[in-house]
Amino acid sequence: MSTLGYALLCTLHRGPLTGYDIVRRMRKPIGYYWTAQQSQIYPELARLSAAGLIEHEADAGPGPRQRKTHRLTDAGREALAAWLVEPPAPRAPRDEAVLKTYALAAADPERMRGFYLAEAEAYQRRLDDFRAQHADLLSRDADNPPRRADDPRHPQFGAYATLELALASFPARIAWYRWLAEKMTDLGRLRNTPTDPPTP
Amino acid sequence: MSTLGYALLCTLHRGPLTGYDIVRRMRKPIGYYWTAQQSQIYPELARLSAAGLIEHEADAGPGPRQRKTHRLTDAGREALAAWLVEPPAPRAPRDEAVLKTYALAAADPERMRGFYLAEAEAYQRRLDDFRAQHADLLSRDADNPPRRADDPRHPQFGAYATLELALASFPARIAWYRWLAEKMTDLGRLRNTPTDPPTP
DNA sequence: CGCTGCATGTAACTCGTTACATGATTAA
DNA sequence: TTAATCATGTAACGAGTTACATGCAGCG
Numbered sequence: 001m002s003t004l005g006y007a008l009l010c011t012l013h014r015g016p017l018t019g020y021d022i023v024r025r026m027r028k029p030i031g032y033y034w035t036a037q038q039s040q041i042y043p044e045l046a047r048l049s050a051a052g053l054i055e056h057e058a059d060a061g062p063g064p065r066q067r068k069t070h071r072l073t074d075a076g077r078e079a080l081a082a083w084l085v086e087p088p089a090p091r092a093p094r095d096e097a098v099l100k101t102y103a104l105a106a107a108d109p110e111r112m113r114g115f116y117l118a119e120a121e122a123y124q125r126r127l128d129d130f131r132a133q134h135a136d137l138l139s140r141d142a143d144n145p146p147r148r149a150d151d152p153r154h155p156q157f158g159a160y161a162t163l164e165l166a167l168a169s170f171p172a173r174i175a176w177y178r179w180l181a182e183k184m185t186d187l188g189r190l191r192n193t194p195t196d197p198p199t200p
Numbered sequence: 201m202s203t204l205g206y207a208l209l210c211t212l213h214r215g216p217l218t219g220y221d222i223v224r225r226m227r228k229p230i231g232y233y234w235t236a237q238q239s240q241i242y243p244e245l246a247r248l249s250a251a252g253l254i255e256h257e258a259d260a261g262p263g264p265r266q267r268k269t270h271r272l273t274d275a276g277r278e279a280l281a282a283w284l285v286e287p288p289a290p291r292a293p294r295d296e297a298v299l300k301t302y303a304l305a306a307a308d309p310e311r312m313r314g315f316y317l318a319e320a321e322a323y324q325r326r327l328d329d330f331r332a333q334h335a336d337l338l339s340r341d342a343d344n345p346p347r348r349a350d351d352p353r354h355p356q357f358g359a360y361a362t363l364e365l366a367l368a369s370f371p372a373r374i375a376w377y378r379w380l381a382e383k384m385t386d387l388g389r390l391r392n393t394p395t396d397p398p399t400p
Numbered sequence: 401c402g403c404t405g406c407a408t409g410t411a412a413c414t415c416g417t418t419a420c421a422t423g424a425t426t427a428a
Numbered sequence: 429t430t431a432a433t434c435a436t437g438t439a440a441c442g443a444g445t446t447a448c449a450t451g452c453a454g455c456g
Contacts, residue, residue: 019435020434032293033299034295035293039416042437042438061423061434062423062433063422063423063436064423065437067436081307084303084312084315085308087322091296099230103213103284103358104361105213105214114285118287152387152390155305157383158301158302161301161376164379165298165372169373172372176364179364187352190353220408237444239409239444239447242410261452262406262453263450265407265409267407
């Protein structure tokens, strides 16, 4: 079983969905930490079906094919529960912005400053988006059941918790970009002055 | 040109290296945010050579083949400088721990608590390692040139800056894991009490 | 005498991305 | 009428992983 398979079981843990629904879920909010292409999803759903972890009922869809609504089987729910508590396999980190920073000495400081400011802004926009989603989750059904999404018994607590991480880690990243932008300004200034103070 | 190609140019930006040297660099410290398998590196070096971005001199190696020491050409240095200031292509995020958190409602709270505590410890160990590297970089040649690695003119400033990000963002992650572990404890307690307080 | 480190490469495979293909309904 | 949304699938390619293969030098 691939991680993608488990990711699909994860999207189905709160109720049945069509493949198309899953494609959309792979964007917001789950898409911020796990993504899959639509071309990966349909074959993987077929594999999960063959393994007996999901099942579907089909009705007439809008196009030439049937629409299938998938749900977890008992076996699927068990497989998911077992996987959730296992330590995650270490993944190779790929962070282009940090890679570029490693080789920063090879770049023009003024242009690099522009790079960092642009990145800071992009992350700020994403942070604003997360904050809006966070507030939205907390306000929704705030009174109907006497529980909010920050209560671990709330069915949306998992989604809420993922937003909490983003809200805690994005500001650190933005501050890092701004710090680097400042350092680039310093570099431009320092380059026009004698490199080393004369030794006495 | 693939990102891997630029990653190799990045490792060469401070001086010539053999393929084997690059394999090792792809672990510490650069390996914390960009990794490549040894089987990827050798063919990519050949491609970069063919494109004229690097060149090498060969001498008798220990094994049956020649040892090649690669360096950036002027064209390679220019290509690197141009790439560094370009906005990074958006990458699909894959974070298994966060994915698992999304589907947390399907897990056993007590076992999930163990998962979060184990993750917190693993990240704490990596943070300690980063802190040691950070201190090491700052103490090295602290007097010889009157500059430390936190001076943007220092050749190691790039490597230093990448560690700064880790030092700023890992604590947020560890705190998040600990917060979730606590929530899992709460869940265990709350489950044994009436689900909803009686409405008056 | 076997293990680790140095050093370079290839082969087979899996995972992920881009692009193609079909077709109904609804909104601009 | 043109585009977007719903809905499901396949094909070709590229990137990344695991495993294989060779062979010298030095250490315990």
